[in-house]
Amino acid sequence: MSEIVLRGVGRAFGATQAVQPTDFTFPDGSVTCLLGPSGCGKTTLMRMIAGLDTPTGGRILFDGRDVTGKPARDRDVAMVFQYPVMYRTLSVAENVELALRDDRRLSAAGRRARVDEVLEVMQLQDRRAAGIDALDVGTRQRVAVARAVARDCAVILFDEPTTNVEVHAKTQLIRAFKQFRARLRQTIIYVTHDQTEAMTLADRIALMRDGAITQCDAPHALYDRPESAFGGWFLGNPGMNFLEPRPQGGVARFDGFPSPFRLPDGDPEGLQLGIRPERILVGPAGALPVPAQVLRRAITVGGQYLLLLRAGSATLRARTPPRAPFAPGDTVSIECPISHAAFFRHGQRLVAQPRMTEDVHA
Numbered sequence: 001m002s003e004i005v006l007r008g009v010g011r012a013f014g015a016t017q018a019v020q021p022t023d024f025t026f027p028d029g030s031v032t033c034l035l036g037p038s039g040c041g042k043t044t045l046m047r048m049i050a051g052l053d054t055p056t057g058g059r060i061l062f063d064g065r066d067v068t069g070k071p072a073r074d075r076d077v078a079m080v081f082q083y084p085v086m087y088r089t090l091s092v093a094e095n096v097e098l099a100l101r102d103d104r105r106l107s108a109a110g111r112r113a114r115v116d117e118v119l120e121v122m123q124l125q126d127r128r129a130a131g132i133d134a135l136d137v138g139t140r141q142r143v144a145v146a147r148a149v150a151r152d153c154a155v156i157l158f159d160e161p162t163t164n165v166e167v168h169a170k171t172q173l174i175r176a177f178k179q180f181r182a183r184l185r186q187t188i189i190y191v192t193h194d195q196t197e198a199m200t201l202a203d204r205i206a207l208m209r210d211g212a213i214t215q216c217d218a219p220h221a222l223y224d225r226p227e228s229a230f231g232g233w234f235l236g237n238p239g240m241n242f243l244e245p246r247p248q249g250g251v252a253r254f255d256g257f258p259s260p261f262r263l264p265d266g267d268p269e270g271l272q273l274g275i276r277p278e279r280i281l282v283g284p285a286g287a288l289p290v291p292a293q294v295l296r297r298a299i300t301v302g303g304q305y306l307l308l309l310r311a312g313s314a315t316l317r318a319r320t321p322p323r324a325p326f327a328p329g330d331t332v333s334i335e336c337p338i339s340h341a342a343f344f345r346h347g348q349r350l351v352a353q354p355r356m357t358e359d360v361h362a
């Protein structure tokens with residue numbers, strides 16, 4: 001186990017600042033997912049922590065020890081990549097054992113016991129004698145994780161390990177990941193652009209954009225209370241709806257809400273209201289405060305409907321229960337609960353929330 005501290009760590013490639021100078025702590029024994037869109041700097045940040053790349057600024061500390069200039073082999077770090085490198089002529093067990101070859105603390109019997117333990121945790125006992133070529137991509141990736149786990153390093157880094165794995169094998173891999181987490185408390189940094197994976201695995205998600213960590217929080221806190229409009233948009237499938245205000249004196253109207261909002265400083269400049277599709281209530285015409293039109297309907301995994309609605313000049317996506325009786329062309333009614341609305345100014349969450357002039361639907 002190890003606490004990893006970044007002090008102003010950044011990386012530039014020529015004119016491209018791949019990682020902005022970053023201060024950040026990965027707590028001892030935690031699972032932190034680095035989540036963000038392609039090109040936001042996740043892999044570069046992870047490679048610097050691994051010792052595969054050197055920062056152009058700042059320092060990296062492992063338990064207070066400065067490892068900034070040290071190579072990967074001096075960092076007590078194991079890694080699992082998108083494309084695992086394996087010895088194809090060796091069996092599963094031999095591949096795992098090979099990872100322990102240089103560990104002088106272990107006797108031959110100790111090594112075998114460790115291999116057995118890890119194969120069991122990763123649910124690979126029945127494949128121990130199989131050759132690597134006989135395995136599907138998902139199982140091969142589980143062997144890669146087994147090798148990383150076997151070494152008992154302080155830190156394990158995962159770089160998008162499930163990208164090339166099909167859905168069923170991905171579920172198995174994630175289940176195995178959770179099992180070894182429950183048994184062994186290494187510090188884990190897991191790079192992904194898959195939000196479902198991050199939500200499932202992480203103790204904390206560090207959301208990245210343009211080379212910077214924009215927010216780090218427990219998965220549900222990040223989902224429920226994004227500090228930026230980017231977080232509201234990136235998390236969720238689909239992400240938040242955003243509404244623009246129509247200013248009227250010191251108040252602003254948002255289509256979708258029955259009454260105008262009183263703005264804390266009277267200034268509608270750069271203001272947006274965000275609301276998640278699953279928070280919008282949809283009912284028959286007249287049942288709820290705001291009339292709306294169904295423009296389109298899609299069925300999502302789980303049988304829910306995703307409706308595209310028009311309310312005034314706003315278009316909104318709303319999720320309804322399976323088989324809700326709404327179809328394109330229908331007039332319906334909606335309610336956007338104020339308690340689930342988030343206000344952003346120039347992309348950042350407002351601390352003082354605007355209030356509705358008549359709080360009838362709060």
Ligand SMILES: Nc1ncnc2c1ncn2[C@@H]1O[C@H](COP(=O)(O)OP(=O)(O)OP(=O)(O)O)[C@@H](O)[C@H]1O
Pocket residue numbers: 013016017018036037038039040041042043044045193
């Ligand atoms: N070796 C390199 N030389 C030049 N530019 C690089 C290099 N590695 C990364 N970059 C640039 O740095 C930025 C961040 O890249 P990085 O691979 O870290 O992002 P990422 O979030 O991991 O993306 P992805 O999810 O696509 O892997 C990108 O603009 C990328 O083009």
